[in-house]
Amino acid sequence: MASPFYPQARREGFIVQPMDGELILQDGEVTRLLNETAASVWQKCDGHHSIADIARELALDEMTITYALAQLSQKHLLQTIPSRTADARPMTRREFLKKGAIAAAAIPVIKTIHLPDPNVPVSGACPGQSCVVTPDCTPPDVCISGCCVGV
């Protein structure tokens, strides 16, 4: 019999901002938002709680916890990686929804954004014509960062 898995969250190098149950984790150029379910699972990952323990404490089923851990692991938010089952492939969101009868709001969701470059031009910041794509510019200029630039 396989020994129980005690997941441990990666907590170093983040700015952590709680948001009424949701959690924002900022790591350099990448920021992730964990919804309430994903956030509560991540917070329980202290290396001392097994999947069964977390499920019991959060009043969720083990499948939901396993799915949440797979999501957290995929986003590099766990120090320890959950062992894979026989088919060695993490459940997709669709498979998870098919298998479990869970309310949509309780599905563990992690949203990721890449933060903007601070040097993007201010509206109208171009010395010449502004543009969205190169055809907006008068040839032979090309569109770079919203500005028509001569080449």
Next chain:
Amino acid sequence: MENPDLLHWTQFGAFTCYDARIGVRTNDAAVFRRMFDSLPPHSKVMATQKVDWMYSLWVAPRTRSGRRPYHVLYSNEKQYARLREIEQLVDAFERDAQLAVAQKARRKVFVHAGVVGWRGRAILIPAKSYAGKSTLVHELVRAGATYYSDEFAVLDQQGRVHPFARQLSLRDEMKRNAKLGFDELEGKIGVRAIPVGTVLVTKFRAGAKWRPKILTPGLGALELLANTVTARSGQPLVLEVLTRVAKNARILKSARGEAKSFATQLLQQLA
């Protein structure tokens, strides 16, 4: 590349805007006056020479052949633009100085957003450049809202928004920018900081109907963060401020149709 510090500058001035300290220098008195007329809104002239950012505009003398020479704008030590038209360089300085203020401001968080005031609270429309913020802001002001900014929401630690009322930058059919004078605004301009009441996450789509979905504070904060100038800075202030705003405001997301009819509809809904 030429080091601008080695050039002979005859005019120097400095200003502060939301505690960012910006220097300006040139070798032409008339151009210097034009640059000072183009400072970011709410700038104050200061005496110190210690600045966070330096703009240098080198006006080249006429060539013997009669050809118009290239003039150069430097942003710190880097050549920012090299053009024959001084006016275009002054415009470039004006826009880039606003971005420099957004990056260097102390105790304030600058979010790319259109902002208007309505019934004592702000409506924030976070969006990237060229997303139609100015057009929507213009129509909201014409419909009775108070103008705060068409480019930056300046947020303080209490989550209130301060004015950054520059001349509206509207694009014509040729996608050229044209400034709208304050006298042509057909509305009031905000002067005091107000709390944020609503954040609109919206994009124009021809024929779209406004069917807003309410976002969670977390998703709202993420939308604001994606448009924050200093998002990558890692300053805890940024997340603290955005969290406060997102917790206290309604975050609405939907596509919208034409700005004019949408502006009237929105203000009626928020009345």
